[in-house]
Amino acid sequence: MQIIPTSALPYYTMTCTLDGRPYIFTFTYSTREDRWYFDLADVDGNDIVLGTKVTPSTDLLGRFRYLASCPQGTIIASVNATSQDDTPPGLQELGVPSRVQLVYVTTTDLAQIAAGTFVP
Numbered sequence: 001m002q003i004i005p006t007s008a009l010p011y012y013t014m015t016c017t018l019d020g021r022p023y024i025f026t027f028t029y030s031t032r033e034d035r036w037y038f039d040l041a042d043v044d045g046n047d048i049v050l051g052t053k054v055t056p057s058t059d060l061l062g063r064f065r066y067l068a069s070c071p072q073g074t075i076i077a078s079v080n081a082t083s084q085d086d087t088p089p090g091l092q093e094l095g096v097p098s099r100v101q102l103v104y105v106t107t108t109d110l111a112q113i114a115a116g117t118f119v120p
Contacts, residue, residue, distance in 0.1 A: 001109055001120070004075065004102040006095035015043070018071040018104050023048075029091050036094055042069055056086045056100060073110060078103045 004016055010029040015022050026039040036054035041047050048069050052060055060075040079086050080099050089100035105113075112118035 001106065002104045003096060004104055006102055008092050008095065008098075010091060016104075019073055019106055021071070023071065027094075031091075034090055035088050040070075053088070054094065054100070054102070055088055071104070073104055073106045076103050076105060077101075 002018075004025070005014070006027060007014075009027075010031070011027065013024060013026045015024055017023070022043045024041040024043060024045065026041070028037045028039075029035070030037065037051050038049075038054065038060075039047065039051065040049040046069065048067060049061070049064050054060070054077045056077045056079050058077065060077065061070060062074060064070045065072060065074075077089070077094075077100050080097075080101070083099045085099065089098065093099040095101060109118060
């Protein structure tokens with residue numbers, strides 16, 4: 001598993017490597033909704049996923065995994081173990097050491113979980 005580095009800036013773009021392939025993330029914070037969204041593109045700027053809401057404890061890539069260009073692992077908005085609050089993160093609540101972090105579960109991790117051999 002890997003933590004996807006995020007920022008409290010209300011709009012930014014960054015590159016992150018997932019399962020050995022680089023991807024471009026664009027994060028946008030909606031003040032009207034008090035919600036984070038992200039877009040995902042390949043390194044050539046071709047869109048893969050647009051406008052995905054950051055929702056805790058949800059497989060954020062599940063419905064897109066059929067796309068060949070989509071990472072085959074999953075991204076989960078993981079709520080900090082010390083927090084009882086599982087609502088979507090606000091502007092200052094996304095990232096390390098905030099209340100919610102984006103975690104990428106690699107394809108290797110998913111295979112180990114399915115086989116019952118995963119060790120965190």
